[in-house]
Amino acid sequence: MNYFGDFLSDQLAGHARSLAVQDTPVGVITRQGARRRQRRRALITSSSLVAASVTAVGAAAVVQRNDSSTIVVGESDADAISQQTAIAESPTSESIGSSADANLEEPPLTPVASNLTWNRLDPDSTESLGSTAMFGPQGIVGNGPFYALSTSPGRGQETTPTLYRSTDAASWQRVTMPSYLPQSIAARGDQLYAVGTAPTGKASVFETAISSSLDGGSTWSQAVLPLNLDELRSDPMVDSVGTQSSIVAGESGLVLVTTTNITLDPADLVPNWPNSFFGGYAVTGAGLEILINPVYGDCPETQDEGYVGPPTFITSTGGSSSGAPASPSGCVVDPGEPTGVPWSNTGISAAVIEALLRPVQIWYSTDGRSFAEVAAPDTGVGPSGTVLTTNFGDGYVVAYERYGQLAADAGVTTVLASADGLNWTLTTPPFAGIRSMGEVNGQLSVFAQSFTAPGGIYQNNTSVWQTSNLTDWSSVSLPSLISANDGPGAILEPVSIGFGPSGVAVLGQIYLDPTRTPDGVRVTKDGLTLQMLNAGMINRLLDAESGEILSEFDMMKPSDGGGFVGRSDLGFVVEDPRNGNKVTFTWEEQSAATLKAIEPFENARAIVLHSSNGTDWSREWVDEIAGVDIGPAHHVAMDGTRVVIAVAEQQPVVDLAVGELPIPKPILLIGTPKE
Amino acid sequence: VNAVAAWADEPSGEVAIVRAVPVIFADFYRQSRPQVARAVAITIGDTQLADEAFDEAMTRAYARWAKVGRLDNPGGWVYRVALNWSRSVLRRVRRPQRVPHAALATPEHVAAEPTIARALDELSVDHRAVVVCRYLLGWSEEQTAAALGIRPGTVKSRASRATKQLQSRLDHLRPEGPR
Numbered sequence: 001m002n003y004f005g006d007f008l009s010d011q012l013a014g015h016a017r018s019l020a021v022q023d024t025p026v027g028v029i030t031r032q033g034a035r036r037r038q039r040r041r042a043l044i045t046s047s048s049l050v051a052a053s054v055t056a057v058g059a060a061a062v063v064q065r066n067d068s069s070t071i072v073v074g075e076s077d078a079d080a081i082s083q084q085t086a087i088a089e090s091p092t093s094e095s096i097g098s099s100a101d102a103n104l105e106e107p108p109l110t111p112v113a114s115n116l117t118w119n120r121l122d123p124d125s126t127e128s129l130g131s132t133a134m135f136g137p138q139g140i141v142g143n144g145p146f147y148a149l150s151t152s153p154g155r156g157q158e159t160t161p162t163l164y165r166s167t168d169a170a171s172w173q174r175v176t177m178p179s180y181l182p183q184s185i186a187a188r189g190d191q192l193y194a195v196g197t198a199p200t201g202k203a204s205v206f207e208t209a210i211s212s213s214l215d216g217g218s219t220w221s222q223a224v225l226p227l228n229l230d231e232l233r234s235d236p237m238v239d240s241v242g243t244q245s246s247i248v249a250g251e252s253g254l255v256l257v258t259t260t261n262i263t264l265d266p267a268d269l270v271p272n273w274p275n276s277f278f279g280g281y282a283v284t285g286a287g288l289e290i291l292i293n294p295v296y297g298d299c300p301e302t303q304d305e306g307y308v309g310p311p312t313f314i315t316s317t318g319g320s321s322s323g324a325p326a327s328p329s330g331c332v333v334d335p336g337e338p339t340g341v342p343w344s345n346t347g348i349s350a351a352v353i354e355a356l357l358r359p360v361q362i363w364y365s366t367d368g369r370s371f372a373e374v375a376a377p378d379t380g381v382g383p384s385g386t387v388l389t390t391n392f393g394d395g396y397v398v399a400y401e402r403y404g405q406l407a408a409d410a411g412v413t414t415v416l417a418s419a420d421g422l423n424w425t426l427t428t429p430p431f432a433g434i435r436s437m438g439e440v441n442g443q444l445s446v447f448a449q450s451f452t453a454p455g456g457i458y459q460n461n462t463s464v465w466q467t468s469n470l471t472d473w474s475s476v477s478l479p480s481l482i483s484a485n486d487g488p489g490a491i492l493e494p495v496s497i498g499f500g501p502s503g504v505a506v507l508g509q510i511y512l513d514p515t516r517t518p519d520g521v522r523v524t525k526d527g528l529t530l531q532m533l534n535a536g537m538i539n540r541l542l543d544a545e546s547g548e549i550l551s552e553f554d555m556m557k558p559s560d561g562g563g564f565v566g567r568s569d570l571g572f573v574v575e576d577p578r579n580g581n582k583v584t585f586t587w588e589e590q591s592a593a594t595l596k597a598i599e600p601f602e603n604a605r606a607i608v609l610h611s612s613n614g615t616d617w618s619r620e621w622v623d624e625i626a627g628v629d630i631g632p633a634h635h636v637a638m639d640g641t642r643v644v645i646a647v648a649e650q651q652p653v654v655d656l657a658v659g660e661l662p663i664p665k666p667i668l669l670i671g672t673p674k675e
Numbered sequence: 676v677n678a679v680a681a682w683a684d685e686p687s688g689e690v691a692i693v694r695a696v697p698v699i700f701a702d703f704y705r706q707s708r709p710q711v712a713r714a715v716a717i718t719i720g721d722t723q724l725a726d727e728a729f730d731e732a733m734t735r736a737y738a739r740w741a742k743v744g745r746l747d748n749p750g751g752w753v754y755r756v757a758l759n760w761s762r763s764v765l766r767r768v769r770r771p772q773r774v775p776h777a778a779l780a781t782p783e784h785v786a787a788e789p790t791i792a793r794a795l796d797e798l799s800v801d802h803r804a805v806v807v808c809r810y811l812l813g814w815s816e817e818q819t820a821a822a823l824g825i826r827p828g829t830v831k832s833r834a835s836r837a838t839k840q841l842q843s844r845l846d847h848l849r850p851e852g853p854r
Contacts, residue, residue, distance in 0.1 A: 016717060
């Protein structure tokens with residue numbers, strides 16, 4: 001930087017220092033973010049396509065909905081980054097609150113006493129398993145030696161991905177990584193396998209690599225799966241191509257499952273692509289359904305948690321997408337000209353169309369070096385967002401969730417089972433939202449999250465399902481382990497789950513959110529009280545003195561009984577039905593009341609749930625196990641017999657103007673089953 | 676931290692250098708708030724809206740932290756979302772007239788040289804954003820391009836024009852005097 005550049009930097013820095021910015025507590029942000037995440041998932045699942053924000057500009061994001069399929073909507077790059085592959089990320093990315101209050105009909109489950117004896121390890125003192133985080137849904141793989149993908153050990157911010165090997169699951173040694181970060185690893189004795197996307201040397205071009213090590217991770221050989229990604233990328237209609245993979249090693253060989261995710265660049269098909277806020281496309285078996293950016297008239301503001309404007313998609317089949325909230329009164333929506341395009345008219349190559357419509361590819365190998373694609377049962381069209389593998393008895397299980405091409409396909413979880421890795425049978429489990437799975441004492445155990453919105457109350461269902469025969473399933477709902485003693489509006493946010501011979505362990509966080517209690521949050525003004533019942537997104541208008549309910553309305557539209565006039569730039573405008581007096585409860589007033597209510601409960605508290613049999617569950621506070629306050633909960637994994645939890649000490653609040661953040665101290669907690 | 680590009684072929688089509696492990700959100704939030712929120716305030720010329728926009732962007736970042744936390748420059752992501760959100764609000768909501776940069780500073784804070792504020796006011800938001808990213812936040816051309824969703828060449832041209840204009844307004848402040 002030249003002299004003027006340095007001078008300009010100094011001047012700008014001085015100007016910036018002169019600006020007073022507010023200091024919103026991080027807990028407020030994370031709570032809102034968790035709620036947003038929950039709500040976004042719920043809205044996506046319930047086809048209420050609020051997720052397309054008019055605040056966003058730019059590229060595409062793939063979301064799912066029940067009624068039509070994969071949708072690429074114009075959203076911010078921010079949103080685009082997160083949506084398509086989020087469910088293949090670490091479990092943290094899927095942590096979404098589950099509220100006891102939102103699950104009012106969920107009978108509480110009485111926890112049993114823990115059968116674990118805990119030991120705290122200081123990663124400073126040993127070459128132990130990682131420091132602050134572990135990767136992926138697998139945790140620890142192998143039956144001895146054990147392998148795990150984690151961070152580098154010791155204290156500090158250094159979080160280099162590191163591969164570990166252990167013969168006793170107690171002391172761990174670092175071994176060589178493949179030349180890329182694996183999406184999945186598998187082990188059979190000292191034969192170690194990894195799969196992931198490896199760089200090719202060309203910018204933003206990757207290939208799906210499979211690597212094997214016959215010496216426990218000392219040396220690796222690498223091959224490329226014949227997915228013909230270059231051919232897919234060469235299609236001018238293709239914007240990007242990515243793959244997700246999972247691998248498992250069994251007695252007879254290795255099973256590898258891959259899914260190919262393609263994002264199109266439909267500039268010639270979608271009006272105003274890619275700057276269309278609501279425009280986009282949906283992939284169907286017949287072709288592309290074009291989503292048109294609606295044109296609004298003189299709409300009143302409908303700002304809700306940052307989503308501004310009437311959230312309506314216009315589809316090529318005509319009208320707005322089903323399930324979308326009604327446009328506010330007085331808002332004119334021009335549906336434009338619907339334009340569905342059959343595949344033959346899109347100009348997209350046959351190879352790309354095939355890949356777009358194919359849920360997964362299954363590969364099998366006896367030696368880990370050559371993989372042959374095997375026939376998978378016909379499970380409908382549509383790529384998969386999640387692909388998982390596990391051992392089950394002497395055989396294998398592959399599970400995936402399509403994010404859908406046709407209405408019946410969206411969000412459907414499919415489980416395929418095979419005794420030999422070559423011949424596969426199809427089962428459809430009674431749940432959606434598969435997130436991770438493993439084998440527990442001869443049972444296939446699955447962690448699933450799904451969303452429903454009965455009566456408009458968004459409900460996050462986090463459950464552990466089990467089966468011994470892939471036909472008869474039983475389940476335990478994790479929010480049922482929330483206790484009334486946990487505090488007002490307690491929400492369980494699962495962070496990580498581990499499966500192993502000694503059971504299932506869930507590391508989660510309990511948030512307290514009094515805004516979700518049956519009493520909600522109240523603001524009083526001019527003789528009227530606005531009661532905000534956040535669990536149901538419902539508002540009540542009360543007489544301030546008597547508490548008499550004068551009217552009830554939701555966030556978007558008036559009730560039959562009146563009381564809700566509309567939403568303005570300032571806030572809710574309500575009307576006393578007894579005398580016609582109008583009162584505006586401003587956004588600031590509502591926000592201040594909400595912040596005041598949740599402020600005392602800023603910090604979440606980490607909790608570990610454990611079950612040896614999938615039915616009886618214990619719950620323990622992690623800070624009580626560790627003996628210190630705990631910051632973010634990170635990961636739980638299970639080795640042959642033990643539960644391994646990685647967390648970090650709570651950090652003090654530091655004024656960054658005068659000091660630096662201390663290095664978080666990682667803590668490992670090892671739970672061993674009692675005799 | 677090892678930078679890996681496992682998600683570079685994201686649906687966004689952007690080349691995103693991502694970290695193998697996300698930074699801890701709370702750390703990121705505390706570290707970036709003073710800097711990025713002020714950067715947004717300078718860019719849009721509205722501290723109150725910048726605060727709201729920063730909160731909104733951070734809320735979205737947390738909701739997507741598994742991905743955002745792995746980006747090479749998550750602050751750039753937050754800055755861009757905050758900027759886009761601010762602009763959409765400004766487009767849709769009639770807000771009080773924007774406060775000039777020169778008047779942004781609160782009385783209890785020591786005001787910077789007022790000329791810089793006036794000079795910034797004369798730039799367009801697009802040019803101001805480039806200046807803020809490059810010279811306040813210290814981001815590279817590539818990082819600035821990624822944050823603003825524009826080509827590196829556009830960053831270079833906007834930065835060139837903006838600094839040329841600023842230089843003409845600020846040259847008298849050079850310790851050795853105007854050239």
